[in-house]
Amino acid sequence: MKKNWIQAAFAAALFAAASAAAPSIASADDAAALLARYKAAAGGAAWDGVRTLHATGTLAYGGLNGEVSIVQDIATGRTLSAYKLGPVEGADGFDGKTGWTRDAGGEVSALDAPEARRRRASQAWLDAYAYWYPARMQATYGAVSGQDADGKHYRVVEATPAGGDPVGLWFDAASGLLARTVQREAQDTATTVLDDYRKVDGVLIPFHSTTSRVDAAGRSDPRATSDVRLAEIKLNGPVADADFAMPEMTATAHIVDAGGITRIPFDLVNNHIYADGTLNGKKARFLVDTGGSNVLTPAAAKKFGIEGEGDLAGRGVGDESVKASLAHVDEARLGGAVLDKPVFVILDLGALRDVEGVEFDGLVGYEMFRRFGVTIDYAAHRLTLAEPAKFAPPADATAVPFELSDTTPLVAGTLDGAPVRLSIDTGSRVSLSMHSPFVREHGLVAQYGAAPEAVVGWGVGGPSRGRPARFGTLKLGDRAITGVAGDLYVGDKGAFANPDMSGNLGGGVLKRFTVAFDYGAKRMYLAPNADFVKPDAFDRSGLFLLGDGDALLVADVAPESAAARAGIQPKDRIVAVGGGAANTKSLIAVRAKFRELPAGTRVKVDRVRDGKKDTVEIVLADRIKAA
Secondary structure, eight states: OBSHHHHHHHHHHHHHHHHOOOOOOTTOSSHHHHHHHHHHHHTGGGGGGOOEEEEEEEEEETTEEEEEEEEEETTTTEEEEEEEETTEEEEEEEOSSOEEEEOTTSOEEEEOSHHHHHHHHHHHHHHTTTTTOTTTSOEEEOOOEEEEETTEEEEEEEEEETTSOOEEEEEETTTOSEEEEEEEETTEEEEEEEEEEEEETTEEEEEEEEEEEEOTTSOBOGGGOEEEEEEEEEESOOOOHHHHSOOOOOSOEEEOSGGGEEEEEEEEETTEEEEEEEETTEEEEEEEOTTBOOEEOHHHHHHHTOOOEEEEEEOOSSSSOEEEEEEEOSEEEETTEEEESOEEEEEOOTTHHHHHTSOOOEEEOHHHHHHSEEEEETTTTEEEEEOGGGOOOOTTOEEEEEEEETTEEEEEEEETTEEEEEEEOTTOOSSEEEOHHHHHHHTHHHHHTOOOOEEEEEETTEEEEEEEEEOOEEEETTEEEESOEEEEOOOSSSGGGOTTSSEEEOHHHHTTEEEEEETTTTEEEEEEOGGGGSOOOOOSSOEEEEEETTEEEEEEEOTTSHHHHTTOOTTOEEEEETTEEOSGGGHHHHHHHHHHSOTTOEEEEEEEETTEEEEEEEEOOOSSOOO
16 A cells, blocks of 8 residues: 555656666677777767756656656766656655655655665666766676567666666667666566657757566556656756755645644554544545555545546555556545645555455555654554644653655564564554565575465455464564564565565554654654553464455465364355354454464354355364464
């Protein structure tokens, strides 16, 4: 439910148009010769006098069309790219030291996470044409190889700028021009194809680029392809430091309550925070998600009379991408906290309502957290939002610094002595999900004796699967959290295949604390509550259940689990548990029963299969080590 899939596409498209004007000749045997011949084909010495670039053009993405403008200081690699696309606009830039982004809602953040710095270092190297002018920025090169694709032959070299990520440069063997660049973006591989080269003041520059993405499973989605067509490029125009400086946030949010602080009661359901608010003055029910976009379900958008624009690809923890569109609303509120003219993503959340067993209209997240100081008192079920100047951390709290990866806070800690970087996600009901690259690198399946793979959660794109495990000690700052029950993701699709972070920390751990966030100072505060010492219980049935009206639908049965031994199968409908009626309204209580009753407890379950009803007995059993 994160929004980086939108911003990343914009950034990649703008970067490609601004920086990838790179011809080459194919017959070179090493990188130095290849790049020297490439400069000659692109205009040779004429490039020596090029210092700045200003460009304007059009941008198409996800069924939306708009405009793009670019300012580039070639001598230093500083850039500014701004876009208007359908109902939204934003920008990103690099001031020579730090990359920054201004999101569609007007929120401004420095991109200072290590992976963001690496991507920016590679981008600045390209923007400075440092492959021709190594005094500007250094890089190392691999061997030159030949590749065939799309009926053409290419000469390919991989460059790794100092402090950056590798960039694959593909040169067309026939024309000698740079035809594409290939870079990793989180768990995806982004390929930018360049064409329509035109001469500008004696140098050749591509006026057209398309950027597409392929995930680790080799899948691509045409809705996530961006297209940039430049209409005009001017070289050596004036630039100033202010062109590239990170802008101030505009005043599009405020708190109307006296004293600049508002307090909102919430319900904690499946470790998720649900709070009442309003949308355009009408009552709305929101899930509060630290790093997520503002989201409306299609049903809620229809209810509120809000029309979305575009056909974008939304992605989350599930395997599949889903349809999304963008819309402005007049006002969104939580208590006395007001967002004026916020952007909402209208996103199909699939079966999430059935997963949760509650009705809700959508999510609020990053925009609220970025604008206000936020305190979540899990024990009191109270959310406090404060104007930044009025924010104060909880008493006796540990301060844990975080970085922002796009809109998601990342904290450093250790898991059983191993250094980890974890995304903080109040939108996750589980305690801790470890990402598959980290799982493989550290051999965690064997280390923790993980249970067989099963459905462990559900989000955008459908179910997420993992191997349940009991961890030892998680340390965040000076807080040691023992016996965390979580899961190990072992797949190669979805957000949990991202190699840039170790895992995702959810509500199962956060609910042990009063948690506060100061996004301006990039600090998270943890103050233990009465639940801090309670064991982290884990399901003992092996069932993943969905609400299904007057019954519960079996979505998954974990292998070798109590439910599997009882003969329960996916698509069975459970109509009673332990003698009590089982339906959508009872889903939360049934999950709690299967999680909290001790191993060895016998629970009678009435089920319906193929129209026939019978009763089976589940003998609850630990699937992971006991807490």
